[in-house]
Amino acid sequence: MTFIAKPRIDLPGHRTNDIGLYRRDYEGVLSTLCAGCGHDSITAAIVQAFWELSIPPEKVVKLSGIGCSSKTPAYFLSGAHGFNSVHGRMPSVATGAMAGNRDLVCIGVSGDGDSLSIGFGQFGHAVRRNVNMLYIIENNGVYGLTKGQFSASADKGSRSKKGSINQWKNIDSVQTAISMGGSFAARSFSGDREQLVTLIKAGIKHPGCAILDVVSPCVTFNNHLGSTKSYTYTRDHYHPAAHTDFIPPAGEIRATYAEGESIVVELHDGSKLLLKKADSGYDATNRSGVLRYLEQQRARGEVVTGLLFINAELPDMHRIYGTSATPMKDLEFDQLNPGSEALAKLQGRMR
């Protein structure tokens, strides 16, 4: 995470978004990840998505845990406050941040080691509380920083670079999130920029905890023959289950699909998600159907991608708690302190 200022390149033809910012205004410092790392593609997609949504960078908080993936918040949105926490604890810090200021736009970046091993509990509870955040798991199946041990998302039977075969059944973050009662679960591939940008936008706008698992090959430790998280394997088994269009609040639905082939999900801010059924009968709003489908595809070794489950009506943490619309950090002291008279009165009962 060496700090290297990224050269500012102004290309002719670059345009500004609705709030007058260029795409480069959403970038961070130069990445120090390996050349070709899937994570850098995800970073680029995050930059693109935030720029397209015209979100002021200062309204965003970007958090992470520990690992290669968790380095990446330094590489995007330098105008946002960042928080590189400890291993596996990003979700709790994000939960606290959103408890303190619910108006923030929160993006958490984690990895398969960070979320599915050391931080599995916190991952599950962020989902369960439906904390309003986009939670990206940059999934490469290995521990890169410690040189290639299998992670909990590695498929059973996949081969490590050193030649050992993984004996353990993998933990699937998408299936886990859905079965835990999550409100949004999606999977994408770092090599599919178009789908990824759309899903990031959908996740940011979703009023709850949006889990986005992105298969992101590790070029150094997990991109060989026998790996099920390599670029080659992922491309060969890539299986979009549903195509999603993101339509901003004022936008119109332009794409036309035949009756019964698409579902429109309206989000609280007026934006819409248009889900096209690629596989006949796939319905991302039907929880049990989705789980059944995912289990079938998993048995076939398919990498199913797309917005796989959504329920935009599930209340988020603040709605469940009934917290005030004003962020906690903005409440005036007079609203919080009952004063001397109240103190005297309540002590009347303590005699």
Place this chain on the structure above:
Amino acid sequence: MTDKRVNDFVLKIGTVNGTGSASANTLLLKALFRMGIPVTGKNLFPSNIQGLPTWYEIRANHQGYMSRSLRVDVMVAMNAQTYQRDLEEVSPGGFLIYDSTWPRERQMNRDAITVLGVPLAKLCNENFSDARIRILMKNIAYVGALAALLNIDTRVLRTLLEEAFANKPKLVESNLKAINLGFNYAIENFTCPLPVRAETMGDNKDYVLMDGNAAAGLGCVYAGATVGAWYPITPSTSLMDSFDFYCDMFRKNAESGEKNYCIVQAEDELAAAGMVLGANWTGARAFTPTSGPGISLMSELIGFAYYTEIPAVFFNVQRVGPSTGMPTRTQQCDIMLCAYASHGDTMHPLLLPANPKECFEMAVTSFDLADRLQTPVFVLSDLDIGMNDWMIPELKWDDNYRPDRGKVLSSDDVEKLEKFYRYLDVDGDGIAARTLPGENAKGAYFVRGSGHNKHGFYTESSSEYKELVDRLLIKWKTARTLVPKPVVKRAQEKTSIGIIAYGSSDGAVLEALDNLAARGIHADYMRVRAFPFDDDVTGFVEDHETVFVVEQNRDAQLRTLLILETNTDARKLVPVLHYNGMPIPSECVVKGLCEHLCVEDLA
């Protein structure tokens, strides 16, 4: 014949956990309190919900001694499981009252004490029909018997019942009926009152009865804390219950029901700590109550907050360790753990309340210090303070108080700067200004637990790393000037003997000082109220030839901390230790000093 003991006795009630004796015991405590007698009530309870033996110990003392006494003047033995043990515990000349519905004349027999049988179950069975009510009223009936035997004002009892059941007049009647059953039986069968008795001596109108956890939770409300994250653990749980209760009372919008607070019950202590950091980072005042095992789990994030300089408040209501230890017993065993919690070079300010009043006040101070110093601050209470009933001067609040939020730059402040750097010490006090997320892109910075320099950027440079951690030492010096000062009580005569104690050991030391003075041993007493120690602490040690360090743990942790942090001569510091899980009695202090000073212990 028993000596007359007026307003100076210990009343102990042994019952079965879960039989509803708490309201009866509170009634007794409050009645004595309203008669103007200084009282304390201590729960000596098992780690159990129902079925195991439990005791409630009331000490009434006209001199105002608050610590636990080893005497038992009157024992109410309501639990057949513990009859034998309860009988043995009564001090010579004392009394034991038991339920003689099932007479045990042979078993209940000991020289030098008087056993009084009251057929409580029989009386209640004859007068109440419902089975559950009979069990509850048996407790109220012993209150009635004690009222006769100890001369407790029955008018006060009636008033208390009327207040407690203001909306349920029928319950007032049934409770009064039970009181009269016990009262009349005692009057008819024994010589009342006993030589051990109460007499009205005032009204205690400037005092209240409160436990430390209630006070600390209330303090968090008054400090303006908005986010509480926690994982339930004995004996800290009632602190968050208190915060919740008072927030519900004061922080809810009357019309919309919207809450101006957010309490998150976390999945574990690690998550609770993470949430506290996250919320404080955004500018909300956030805290977590826990106990020793929780601090062990939170330690990684505590070190993170120290190094990244995020304000955070941790209440540690100490219980007996190590490991799970004895969760319902008290100790002062985490002072070392909290002082240096987490790996690497870390040090944390500790506040050491000695009673519920200070729990309230120090709760407020802890948030101001955390914000001012941008670091984790610990409030170290314990089970004795947190869960027992203390008589304290009524809490006061200054409406002119405004929280010290420390160096927080507003969006406008940031605009005026050429550039914002998170860890630049402009003022020379070791504290750099912070900005809050969500306000200004120019003030954005990156929190990281990895190496960072004064500008807030990642570094692996030796000099930049060192510059930053050395600056944290300057901040530590600033902390020394901000934490609460120690309290000193000088002996009536000039002396070379000193005593240092903290927290719940205070009462035992204060009582011991009088006792020792009567034997001609005079000692100056310093109660430390915070870590880091200020110069007064060092000065106190230097000014005395021998300093006894009284504390409730095996390893003399406060003494160790004094040796480490004041460069004092270790030989000067004599440990006086009490660590059996029960609150420290004054006898322990008297004995500790007498033994060392080779004076015959007359206690």
